Amino acid sequence: MAQDLLQGILHTLQSKLENAAKQSVYDQFAEETLAFFQSIDWSQPWLLFLLGFHCLCMLVPILIRKKHTALSVYFFILLGMAALTQPLNALGAEHWRSFASTNYFDPSGLFIVTIYAFPLLINGFLTLMLILSEAIHTMVLVKRQMMRTVATKKSQ
Secondary structure: OHHHHHHHHHHHHHHHHHHHHHOOHHHHHHHHHHHHHHOOOOOOHHHHHHHHHHHHHHHHHHHOOOOHHHHHHHHHHHHHHHHOHHHHHHHHHHHHHHOOOOOOOOOOOHHHHHHHHHHHHHHHHHHHHHHHHHHHHHHHHHHHHHHHHHHHHHHO
16 A cells, blocks of 8 residues: 555656656746746735826826936836835735735845836836937037037038
8 A cells, every 4th residue: 555655656756757857948937837827816905005106107108208207216216115125025925814814025035026116117228228218319409509519610
């Protein structure tokens, strides 16, 4: 009986190892990422609020894209919020029973980084691209004006 149980475990382990060897690293990553997101109960109000918050955060830089100073301030606000990830994870681990059905706040912070910080950093990258785009646009306008001024002085 114990021999059959041990053989069954070994056979299962061997088949899983063979399957893992056949899959590429990309396939394993995609499968594990999908399993991670499927394990989350997305119907919880706080997760829906967080999703809405990230959607709103994605709209803000698009709405203020022509305001250089506002974009810069917004960029640093995003970085500040992302920097608060570890304290928020500790706070969530301490008080998760009051707002969540499961303790997602592990000591490594994988959940909060994936769900909270990573979207903020992507948004920060988008904001930085808009800032750089506006800076390049401004530099082109200044250079054109300089060229016009030089051309006007030469023609006089």
